[in-house]
Amino acid sequence: MKQGIHPKYHDQGIxxxxxxxxxxxxxxxxxxxxxxxxxxxxxxTGEQRIVDTAGQVDRFMKRLSASQDRQAAIERQRGTKNQPAPKKSLLKEIYGDDA
Ligand SMILES: [Zn+2]
Structure with a gap:
């Protein structure tokens, strides 16, 4: 074995x-x-479970609820923005407001 070219070997395991x-x-x-x-x-193991060591499920659920809140806010805004303007009566439409 040539000296000085091999990486250090560890056997502690993983x-x-x-x-x-x-x-x-x-x-x-x-x-x-x-x-x-x-x-x-x-x-x-054959078990049906989610192994969550890094809190990834919690992070995902947090992101999901934030996204749903944002989407609901957008829907609410859209609902108020796209409301049709209150319709004038036909008489007011033809003769204007002073009829
Ligand atoms: Zn393990």
Whole structure:
């Protein structure tokens, strides 16, 4: 093995931050962490659940409700803007307001 050209080898493994499992794998990077692994992924566990480690579901729900509020406000504005003007009576339309 030639000296000085190989990266440093770490054998601490990879840690899953969801279930805490340590997978023994040799890597060239130190302190590797993954959000999900075969031990806790719903595909492998057979459970139907959402693994939300980074609060992504909460963030999505927050964005969704903000978007719905914005859309409702736009709809309200549109509703008031596109209201047809109150119709004049036919007499007033023909003879003007002083008839
Ligand atoms: Zn895991």
């Amino acid at each position: 840690v899953c931050t969801t279930c805490g499992t340590r997978w023994q794998i040799g890597t060239t990077r130190n302190n590797l962490r993954v959000e999900i692994c075969a031990n806790c992924h719903p595909f492998y």
